Amino acid sequence: MATIDxxxxxxxxxxLCLEPCSIERGMRALGAKWKGSILWHLKDEPxxxxxxxxxLGGASKKMIVQRLKEMEAQKLITRxxxxxxxxxxxxxxxxxxxxxxxxxxxxKKWVDAHGI
Numbered sequence: 001m002a003t004i005d006x007x008x009x010x011x012x013x014x015x016l017c018l019e020p021c022s023i024e025r026g027m028r029a030l031g032a033k034w035k036g037s038i039l040w041h042l043k044d045e046p047x048x049x050x051x052x053x054x055x056l057g058g059a060s061k062k063m064i065v066q067r068l069k070e071m072e073a074q075k076l077i078t079r080x081x082x083x084x085x086x087x088x089x090x091x092x093x094x095x096x097x098x099x100x101x102x103x104x105x106x107x108k109k110w111v112d113a114h115g116i
Contacts, residue, residue: 034059034067036104039093043101046092
């Protein structure tokens with residue numbers, strides 16, 4: 001990413017970002033489709049997999065499984081087997097995952113305010 005620094009009115013200096021900026025790193029962590037929604041649905045209590053799938057109506061189970069695995073690896077959520085016959089799995093937001101809820105709430109307010 002390049003930015004232009006207008007320190008001198010007659011001269012534009014291009015500054016290159018050799019590493020992803022904070023916004024890009026944040027989007028890589030949470031910008032993947034369904035990640036924000038998954039965190040939002042887990043904010044109040046643990047949710048079983050099938051219930052989460054129902055809450056995320058437009059997502060395939062395969063996509064949800066993929067996102068849940070990514071989020072578990074990122075330590076945003078935890079996975080717990082709650083019953084073995086038949087197997088039932090529950091997901092819960094971690095304290096680290098909760099740190100994202102503030103800006104998700106702000107995003108929700110922004111979207112609602114602007115009719116997006």
